[in-house]
Amino acid sequence: MFELMHGSFFRKLLLVLFLFGVAGLAASFVPKKVKTTQIRKIVIDPGHGGKDPGNIGTGRYQTREKDVALEVGLKLGKYISEAFPDIEVIYTRNDDSFPALHERTRIANKADADLFISIHCNASDNRSALGSETFVMGIDKSEANLKIAQKENSVILLEEDFEQNYAGLDPTTPEGIIALSLRQNKFLEHSLYFSSLIQKQFRERVGRKDRGVKQAGFYVISFTTMPSVLIELGFLTNKEEEDFLVSKVGQDYMASAIYRAFKQYKAHLEMVDEKSFPVVGETPKSEIKRPVEIPREEAEKKPATKRSKGITFSVQIATTSTPVNMREKFPGLRDVKEMEVDGKFKYFAGEEKTYEKVGTRLNEIRNNGYPGAFIVAFEDGQITNLQEAIERAR
Template sequence: MVMSFTSVPGGGGVKVVVIDAGHGGHDPGNLGTRRYKTREKDIALAVALKVGNYIQQNLPDVKVVYTRKTDVFIELQERARIANAADADLFISIHCDAFTQKSVSGATSLVLGRNHGDENMRVAQQENSVILLEDNYEEKYEGFDPRKPETFIALTLYQNAFLNQSISFAQKVQDQFRERVKRKDRGVKQQPLYVTSRTAMPAVLVELGFLTNYDEEDFLNSEQGQDFMASAIFRAFKEYKDEREFFENSSVPHAPTPDPTKKEETPTQAQLDPVKQPEEKPHEVYYTVQILTSGIKKNLKPENFKGVSGVEIYEEGKLFKYIVGKTPSLGEAETLKQKMKDAGFKDAFVIALSDGTRISLEEAKELLQ
C-alpha cells in the first residue's frame, strides 16, 4: 500500500483534532466483567464526546472532528481516512483495556513503534482484531492479518516522521492521568497499531483502564470517572497545543487554562486543579534539541547518531530521550534544530529542561527572563 504524507512534522499549529471512539456497532470491544450492560465501545464514545466538548467550549479556534458520534461500526481504514481528509494536526483514539487477570489495572498511551514484547503484542492484536469483522478484509488490507505478529512489522514503516510528536502528547496524557486523576500509570508504549499507522499526523491510542478490573470498571462507568479522564485528556491536549504554537506566537501570553469539570470545591475535584509551580527559580533551565526517542538505551557514541557528537540522554516514563545542545537562547536552539534536521534527524524539535526535568517552553521563557 502506497501512502502519501503531506503534513510536515512540527510545522504549523494545532487547528484540527480528530477524536476516535474505538469500536462501535456490532463490534463491542471488550466486555469487561459483564457486571454492566455497557461495553468498551460505550465508554470510549462517552469519553470521546466529553473530550471534544471540552475542546469546543474552551478552545474555539480548534475544529473537532469525530470518527463516530453514535453507536455505529467504522472500519479502521475509514477512521484513518477521516483523519487524513480533515488534514488533522492530531489523532486521538480512545479505548479501554482488558486482561485475563482481574488484578491488572492502569492507564496506557500507545504510539506506533517496534517494541514486540508479549505485552505489546497482546494489545496490538487486541486492538487490530476488529479488522476480522470487516467484509473482504484480506483484499482491503493487502495481506495484513492481526492474528500474525510478523505482519505487524510493516506497520512501523509509516509513522516514523511523527513519532516524537506522538510520544510528546502521549506522555502529557499519562502525566495528567497520574498526577491529576491519580490513576495507575502504565506508561507510554510503542506498538504496531493499524489505525495510528495510517494517519498522516501525530497519533495516540489511549487505553483508559481495564474493564476486567472491578475498581477500574466501576470508575470508568461512573459519570465522574468519565469526566475526570476526559478532562485529563483535554488538559494534555491544551498543553500540547500551547507547546506546538509557542514558536508561532511566542510574544502573546496564553490565557489560563479553564477547568471544564469544576463544579464545587471537594477534595476529589481538587485533584484536577492546576498544580502550583514553586516560586524558587530552578538552578538550571535551558533549551535543547531532542533528536530521538527509544525504548532501548543506546550507547552515546557518535556512530549511533549519524556522526553527531555530544549527544546526551534523559529518561521520561519508560522511554529514553536523546538530546543535543544546551542554551538559554530559543533562537540558538532553533538554529541547532535545523542543523539536526539537515544531519538526518527529520523529526528533531526543541524542548526545555529544568534541572534535567522537561518543562514547557512557556515556563522556560518565563524562568529565563
C-alpha cells in the first residue's frame, strides 16, 4: 500500500479505479432496503415495579398491579420471540425493578423500536367497575380519562429529581397532560389500529368486557417516537376481575390475546397473510365468561396489630431534590410532613402506630391520586427497615 502511494500517476489512477470497482461490487451486495413498515424491534413495558406496586386491588392478594403487568408482559414477549425469532423483544423491566417513566421512553427511543406496549391494571373507587381498555396518546379532556392518566403519571413524584427530568412539565396535572397530548400525533393511526385489534381479542376471545379504545395523556406513551399503546388489562378493585387477572390462566389468556393482536398488526403492516405466521400461546378452549376460582390462603393473611415501643408507620408520597409547596403539590392531603434525608426532601402523610392502620391510610392515599405511595417505618423519628419494624411491631 505504501509503495503504491508513491508510484506514478498512472499507478495511482489504476488504484483509484480498482477501489471504485471494489466499492461498486460491494454496493451491489448490500441487501435491498427493508420496508419501513417492517417490525424488527418491540418494547414491552410492564407498568410500575420495585417500590411502586401500582394499584393493590381489593387487598385480598399479595399480587399487585406491578406483578400482573410483569407476568403478562413476560409471557407476551415469550410468545412473540417464539413465533418470530427475528424480532428483538426489549423489556423496560424484566424483574421487580422500578425504571423511571422517562427511562422507559428513553429505552424505546434509543432502540429505535417499531412498537411500544405498556401494560397496566386499572383501579376504581367504584368496586363494580370492570373491563379492559387500551389507550393511545391523545387529547381527551373527559374527567375520567384525565383521572386515570393523572394516577398513572403520578408515580413521577416518587422519582428522584423529577423536576429536572420532566423539563418543567408536570404530567400529574390536567394542563401538563394536555401539553403532552400534542406529541405522538403522527403515530396515532397505527396506535389506534393496534389498539382496536387488542380490544377485539379481549372481547371476542377472552370474553372480557370491552371498554374500548381511548385517548388520554399518559406520559409513558407520549414521549415515545413510535406507535405506542397503554393497555389496562382490567380492574383489580373488582373481585371477579382481580381473581381472573391474578390467576395463571387469566394472565396466559391476556398475553395470548395481545400476541394475536400483534400478529394481525404485523401482518397488516407488512402486507402478508397472517395465516403464514406460527401459532403460539394459550388459546382459550371456549370463551371465558366466568372468572376463575383460585386459592385464597394468601389473601387471608392479616398484618400485625401490636407494636413495640417507638415504632410508627407513615405513607411516603414523594421524594424531591428541592422542597415543594406542600399545599399546591399535595392537594387533599392535610397531614403531610416534610423530612430532609441525605439532601433529599421526602414527604410523608399520616403517622400510625400500627401497620394495619397505615395500610388503610395507604389505600385512601392511593385512591386519592397517589397510586405509587408506599409505607415507611420509623423508630424514634428515624426511618428504619420496614420488614424488621413490621416483625417487631407484632
